Amino acid sequence: MLEPALLARARAQSLQSQRPLVAELEAVSGLDARQIVQALAEPFGLTVMETAEMLSCATAFDLLPLAQALARHCVLLRAPGGQVLGVIADPFDVDLQTWLTTCARATPGAPLHLRLALQSDIQAYLSKQEESARAVDTLVANVGDARRDGKTAAVLSFASVSEAASPAVKLVNSTLYDALKAGASDIHLESTASGLAVKYRVDGVLDHATSVNGIEVAEHIISRLKVLAELDIAERRVPQDGSFRVESGGREIDLRVSIMPSIHGEDAVIRILDKRAMIEAYGALTLEALGFDAPSLVSLRMLAQEAYGMLLVTGPTGSGKTTTLYAALTEIHNGREKIITIEDPVEYQLPGILQIPVNEKKGLTFAKGLRSILRHDPDKIMVGEIRDRETAEIAVQSALTGHLVLTTVHANNVFDVFGRFTHMGIDPYAFVSALNGIWAQRLVRMNCPHCAEQFTPSDADLDAVNLERKDVQDYLFMQGKGCGDCRGTGYKGRRSIAEILTLNDEIRELIVDKRPIRQIKAAAHANGTRSLRLAALDLVKRGATTLGEIKRVTLHA
Numbered sequence: 001m002l003e004p005a006l007l008a009r010a011r012a013q014s015l016q017s018q019r020p021l022v023a024e025l026e027a028v029s030g031l032d033a034r035q036i037v038q039a040l041a042e043p044f045g046l047t048v049m050e051t052a053e054m055l056s057c058a059t060a061f062d063l064l065p066l067a068q069a070l071a072r073h074c075v076l077l078r079a080p081g082g083q084v085l086g087v088i089a090d091p092f093d094v095d096l097q098t099w100l101t102t103c104a105r106a107t108p109g110a111p112l113h114l115r116l117a118l119q120s121d122i123q124a125y126l127s128k129q130e131e132s133a134r135a136v137d138t139l140v141a142n143v144g145d146a147r148r149d150g151k152t153a154a155v156l157s158f159a160s161v162s163e164a165a166s167p168a169v170k171l172v173n174s175t176l177y178d179a180l181k182a183g184a185s186d187i188h189l190e191s192t193a194s195g196l197a198v199k200y201r202v203d204g205v206l207d208h209a210t211s212v213n214g215i216e217v218a219e220h221i222i223s224r225l226k227v228l229a230e231l232d233i234a235e236r237r238v239p240q241d242g243s244f245r246v247e248s249g250g251r252e253i254d255l256r257v258s259i260m261p262s263i264h265g266e267d268a269v270i271r272i273l274d275k276r277a278m279i280e281a282y283g284a285l286t287l288e289a290l291g292f293d294a295p296s297l298v299s300l301r302m303l304a305q306e307a308y309g310m311l312l313v314t315g316p317t318g319s320g321k322t323t324t325l326y327a328a329l330t331e332i333h334n335g336r337e338k339i340i341t342i343e344d345p346v347e348y349q350l351p352g353i354l355q356i357p358v359n360e361k362k363g364l365t366f367a368k369g370l371r372s373i374l375r376h377d378p379d380k381i382m383v384g385e386i387r388d389r390e391t392a393e394i395a396v397q398s399a400l401t402g403h404l405v406l407t408t409v410h411a412n413n414v415f416d417v418f419g420r421f422t423h424m425g426i427d428p429y430a431f432v433s434a435l436n437g438i439w440a441q442r443l444v445r446m447n448c449p450h451c452a453e454q455f456t457p458s459d460a461d462l463d464a465v466n467l468e469r470k471d472v473q474d475y476l477f478m479q480g481k482g483c484g485d486c487r488g489t490g491y492k493g494r495r496s497i498a499e500i501l502t503l504n505d506e507i508r509e510l511i512v513d514k515r516p517i518r519q520i521k522a523a524a525h526a527n528g529t530r531s532l533r534l535a536a537l538d539l540v541k542r543g544a545t546t547l548g549e550i551k552r553v554t555l556h557a
Contacts, residue, residue, distance in 0.1 A: 011092055020119045021090045033118055034450070041116045044091045049115040050451065052482030052490075054125040060084060061129075064103045070126055072096060073119060076103060086112050089119040124484035127181070168220035171212065172228075176255075176270075178209065180248055182487070185272055185318060189225075191218050191265035202487075203445050203494055204318055204553075215265065222259065222266045229257040237261055254345065273347060285348075287327045290320065291495025293538070299500045300439060304328040304406065309436035310399040314411040320443050320496055321408040322347055325382055328406065329353060338377055342369040343384035358384070366391045374398060383407035389424040396426060399434035412555070413532065414438040414501040415517055415524070432508040440499040442532055442553045444545050448486035452478045452543070461547050465533075478543035491549070497535040502527065 011021060025036045041048050057077040061069070063084070064076040074096060075087040086100040097114065104112040175198055179187045184200035196218035198209045212218065226233045229242030240259040245252055254273040259266055287297055303311045311328075313321045326348055333339055333352060341350075344358035344366070354376075356369055366383060367390040373381055374394075386392050386409045399405045411417045417438050421431050455477055462468060480490025501507075501524050510520050536550035 021092065022118060033120070037116060037118050040091055044116070046091060046114055046116040049085075049087055049117045049121070050482070051121045051124045051484045051488045052451070054087065054117070054121070055128070055482065055488050056080070057085065059129065064100070066126070066129055072099070073122060074100060075122055075125060076100065079113075083113050084111070085115050087115045087117050087122060087125075089117060089122055091116055118484055121484035124487050128487060166220075166224075168217070168224045171217075171221055172224050175209075176246065177248075179270075179272065180253070180274075182207075187270040187272070189221065189268040189270075191222070191262055191267055193264055196221060201318075203489075203491060204443055205445070218265060222268055225257055225268050225270070226259065229255075229259075231257070231259060236266055256345075273345060285323075285327050285330050287324070287331060290324060290327055292498060293535070296498040296500060296535075299437070299502060300324075300328065300498070301331070303437040303439070303500075303502070304332055306404055306436050308399060308402045308404050310395065310405045310407065310434045311436055312417055312438045313406070313408045314414065314417055314438060314440045315408075315442060316410065316412075318443070319441055321441065322384065324439070324441060324496065325406050325408065326350065329380075329382060332380070337379035339380045339382070340373045340376060340378045341382035341384070342366060342373060343382070367394060370394045370398070374403075378403060380404040380406070385409065389426070392421060392424050392426050396430055396434045400430065405434075411440070414440045414499050414529070415521060418511055418517075418520075428512050428514070432503065432511045435503055437500065437502045439501075440532060441496050442536075443494040444497055444536055444539060444553055445491035445549050446493050446495055446539075446544055447478050447546065448480035448483060448490055448492040450485040450492075451483035451490065452480045454543075455479045457547055465537075465547050465551050467547075472541075475541045476543040477540070477547075479546050491545075495539075495544075497532055497539065497554075499530065499532045499535065501529050 011024075022033050022036050022040070025031070025040075031039070037048055040046075054075065054077060057079050060076040060078050064074075069075055073089060075085075077085040077087065079085055084104045086097070086104065088096055088100070090096070100114075101112050175187060175189075179200050182200055182202050184202050185204075186201040188197075188199040188201070188206065190197040190199065192211075195214050196212040198212065199206045200209050201207075212221070223233045225231075226240070226242070228244040229240075230244070231240045231242045238261065241257065242259075243254060243256045245254050247253070251274075256271040256273065258269045258271075260268075287300060292300065313324055315321050322343070329339060329341070329350060333350070335352060338354070339352075340354045340356065342356045342358060344360075346355045346357045349355065356364075356373070358364055358366060358369060366385065366387060370381070370383060370391060371394060381395075381398060381403055383391065383395055383405065384407070386395060386407055395405050395407055409417060409420055411420050418428075418431075422428065457472075457477055459469070462472065480486055480492070482488040482490050486492040504527060507520060507523050507527065510523055531554075533550065533554040536545070536554050539545045540547055540550060
């Protein structure tokens with residue numbers, strides 16, 4: 001219980017400072033926000049509601065429009081049983097409760113039932129609804145005041161698009177704004193039989209944001225993106241790639257655009273390349289900040305600090321390969337060695353390191369750039385990606401001639417890399433002589449620390465990852481139920497897991513002799529290699545993530 005004197009003092013301070021009551025109580029009571037909202041609810045006989053429960057109810061924007069809900073920091077909902085629920089953050093705000101009761105009278109015979117929630121939970125719910133409504137609102141003729149005044153474009157401050165005012169431009173602006181606000185890495189605009197579906201990739205997972213009706217509107221939106229990316233708006237039969245740059249929050253953000261023809265028109269994918277987001281997300285860019293476990297850190301540092309040879313990092317697109325190499329370069333850079341990188345694109349600028357962007361339109365490919373780098377007296381070289389035989393041959397030769405080469409290649413695990421280089425026609429003996437080790441990684445979403453709670457998985461959940469009940473007696477299973485901090489997903493943030501293969505003479509001989517992959521795996525596991533699935537299960541065992549998440553990102557060991 002909260003002491004009446006403390007509550008009165010916090011209430012008075014809240015009215016004076018315009019800060020939420022819970023925030024004032026949190027500062028003076030020593031309790032966290034969720035404990036406080038529970039304590040506030042009891043004397044008023046109110047039920048506490050969280051974001052996940054709000055999302056399970058139907059919206060009531062016919063009673064309380066979204067713009068007004070955003071302005072007053074409250075929500076009207078329709079519960080599955082038909083009740084009209086009013087969600088508020090301050091039980092002392094009688095004026096707000098009276099106003100909500102008036103709004104709810106538009107539903108005859110349905111009295112208002114008040115609920116209490118953290119303001120952050122209310123804001124998370126409204127933000128999710130805003131993401132879905134923002135794009136559509138800009139196309140609707142009778143749009144509300146919050147959209148007529150151009151507020152969205154003003155908040156964006158995109159130098160390249162801020163002056164345009166057509167519906168298609170407004171939708172592109174609002175979509176970019178929402179995606180940046182949500183921390184998305186990609187925006188998918190998918191043409192459908194009736195219009196356009198907008199999806200964001202957040203923490204590696206696609207999330208449907210909104211749908212836009214009208215085939216003509218969809219075509220205008222794709223055309224607008226083509227104009228920004230300097231593509232041919234008349235060409236609709238072949239894929240096109242381009243890029244453009246916007247400014248938001250005082251910084252430049254590069255956007256890469258891929259246009260692909262489909263049966264319903266054209267689809268577009270926008271990759272968001274925020275060069276400063278990485279350092280803001282991780283603070284100092286170090287290997288510890290990426291979340292690797294201690295044994296993995298020891299192995300990676302050992303491989304990155306070798307005098308010469310090759311370190312290969314593998315994994316699918318978006319698995320954090322380049323970020324890991326950036327962190328490794330940051331740690332080994334001591335100012336006494338020449339470090340050169342060639343990348344497509346340069347995602348983050350590293351002080352004291354020469355970074356070269358690939359420009360295939362001007363003839364600067366990975367292979368040509370790497371040949372030139374070797375004449376620039378480097379000690380360590382980072383190649384953004386090995387895509388072809390020529391680049392692979394030069395990288396291997398560089399590693400054999402006294403340089404440390406750090407690079408990436410697309411493969412499912414450390415053992416698939418050998419097949420990739422064999423397919424490129426690289427001599428196995430030269431390859432394994434140059435190779436120090438292979439590092440495969442994935443990014444796993446973590447349970448939200450604010451709403452994760454213990455649960456017991458079903459037999460079907462265990463079967464899906466080839467586990468039995470007797471195998472998990474000492475596991476602490478946790479799962480997020482969704483709250484304001486995680487935007488209702490149950491997950492917040494990601495961390496890296498790794499599968500590491502350090503080559504020794506036995507493994508090199510097996511590879512050169514082209515022995516079956518099961519023999520190479522057996523030798524590797526005997527040498528300490530641990531699969532991605534086992535690394536992920538360690539996180540599940542500690543309650544850090546879920547069985548569903550590791551099934552999504554890893555294969556059975």
